Amino acid sequence: MTRKVLFCPWSAGGGAGYTGRALAAAARLRGRFECAFGPSGVPRMVAEGGYRMIGEPAPDGAPKRVPAFLPFANVERVYAVTARYYRRSVLAEHLRRDLAAIDEYRPDVVVTDMQPTAVLAARLRGLPLVSIADTDFLSPDPLAWMPWSAADPTTLLPHPSALDALDAVATEHGLDPVGSIPELLWGDLTVVPSAPEVEPPPPAPPGQSGPAYVGPLYWDPPGAPYVPRAAAGTRRVYVSIGSGGMVADTALREVLAACDRPDLSVFLSAGFAAREWLHRYPNVELGGFTGITGPIGWADLVVNHGGYSTVLAGLLHGKPQVVLPFMSEQEANGRQFLADHGAGLVARTTEVEPDGRIRYVNRHSGATDDPVVPAADLAATIGEALDDATLAQRAGYARDSLARLRAESDLAESFAALLR
Structure with a gap:
């Protein structure tokens, strides 16, 4: 039975x-x-x-x-x-x-x-x-x-x-x-x-x-893992910041504007519903719910929201990551699983006062009351991650243990x- x-x-x-x-x-x-x-x-x-x-x-x-x-x-x-x-x-x-x-x-x-x-x-x-x-x-x-x-x-x-x-x-x-x-x-x-x-x-x-x-x-999803396209001579960035339930268009616009560079090929996992305005970026390939294995294996850098499965998949594949969190556990995953090990960068962190006031701290432009990270700051963080060879080396700190x-x-x- x-x-x-x-x-x-x-x-x-x-x-x-x-x-x-x-x-x-x-x-x-x-x-x-x-x-x-x-x-x-x-x-x-x-x-x-x-x-x-x-x-x-x-x-x-x-x-x-x-x-x-x-x-x-x-x-x-x-x-x-x-x-x-x-x-x-x-x-x-x-x-x-x-x-x-x-x-x-x-x-x-x-x-x-x-x-x-x-x-x-x-x-x-x-x-x-x-x-x-x-x-x-x-x-x-x-x-x-x-x-x-x-x-x-x-x-x-x-x-x-x-x-x-x-x-x-x-x-x-x-x-x-x-x-x-x-x-x-x-x-x-x-x-x-x-x-x-x-x-x-x-x-x-x-x-x-x-x-x-x-x-x-x-x-x-069933079938062979989907492998995105890439223009010759470009570096590959996989963007996965959630299925749409936690992420507003405002933040996603800044992420894509930050990646709007001719030397990058970008694959965006757009979740369940790809909004029409996403088609305006010529270096961005849109994917639905395509799964993680193919895009993450293809990428030189993973830009994500700090979701548990994406962060762990990135560590399993030894890929450097940039985390843009939209809630506290995502920030903690970026800080503790990645930044503390030199395996990734957190684009924006928070500081919380005893009275509950939250201050947002962008990696490159510093403290602000605006929780949305501007494209210029994100672009600097993405560039930093792509250009830091030690980040890629440290990204595999847990790869062997996770695979075993x-x-x-x-x-x-x-x-x-x-x-x-």
């Missing part, structure tokens, strides 16, 4: 990256497990991956108005702000949705990637839980996503507590109290799609084993061990 796995990735605010690495994990289980996706997955990606979606898909979580920078200090603030999980009625509805998917599909294992109602649903049905997580999901530090901040997390984003609501919903259903969000996100198996050289393991809760590092998990973990980790066997 084939065992079944139900993936429940986070989706509020877009969710392409979370669904993508769930798809990558599902591919590693092929042949030993049947896989499907719960209603929190991104439907078009699940369909393209060839998997069944169980239950009614969640409404499109992409915000209509995108702030230029989102100062999430930790996962709880993400739950409160983007999903409104301080409202018990919202939590109860999402828990009902996840329970219905479990009862329809009857999986042997539930996999969550930051989706807390899937955790509660798996526990209510007595099913083994696998948690795919960045280490900052699991850290007990209240500033895990923004360790340079001097402000209380609720000063930055003063929404009511999602933890209080999660605890209330859990105990109403007879589950143990939810003492902290990080402890909730440790599973019976906790998978970190990275390497300890990139992000050391956080302390495990009492009675829990430490995380299993499995190397990068990122998804390419990716090759050696047997995700299917780890899942099977939960059922013995």
Whole structure:
């Protein structure tokens, strides 16, 4: 009898990256497990991956108005702000949705990637839980996503507590109290799609084993990897700053203006919807959701938003990176995974005062109140990255470890061990 796995990735605010690495994990289980996706997955990606979606898909979580920078200090603030999980009625509805998917599909294992109602649903049905997580999901530090901040997390984003609501919903259903969000996100198996050289393991809760590092998990659509075009004699820049849910046109215009040079060939991963104005740049090739492997292998430099999967893929391929973050965890990825190792540059960082005031610091033009980095400053940063040979050398600091973990980790066997 084939065992079944139900993936429940986070989706509020877009969710392409979370669904993508769930798809990558599902591919590693092929042949030993049947896989499907719960209603929190991104439907078009699940369909393209060839998997069944169980239950009614969640409404499109992409915000209509995108702030230029989102100062999430930790996962709880993400739950409160983007999903409104301080409202018990919202939590109860999402828990009902996840329970219905479990009862329809009857999986042997539930996999969550930051989706807390899937955790509660798996526990209510007595099913083994696998948690795919960045280490900052699991850290007990209240500033895990923004360790340079001097402000209380609720000063930055003063929404009511999602933890209080999660605890209330859990105990109403007879589950143990939810003492902290990080402890909730440790599973019976906790998978970190990275390497300890990139992000050391956080302390495990009492009675829990430490995380299993499995190397990068990122998804390419079916078929041969797409390799972009390049004009002879040019250097190649891969631009990938999100699927559109987190990035406003204002920022993207500055990025492309910064790359508007005859000595560059640019491939832009435009996500799900390529806007018409993007066609005005003759040195830019537009791609949809083409996957990561082909473009990143082609590139001399990767310009990205600090998304976890893109940064890890760049490290796996040993490519120097320029990070232009639009929220705090992306900035942390750029600072900690790249800049601290000399493997990349962060185009704009933030400084946060105790009263919550944020000052933006552009790499070349310095402090400003404007969160949008101007094209001239970005052009200087991109030029700096392309011309710094040591940056390219250091970009491979974790390549061997990431490649080894990716090759050696047997995700299917780890899942099977939960059922013995």
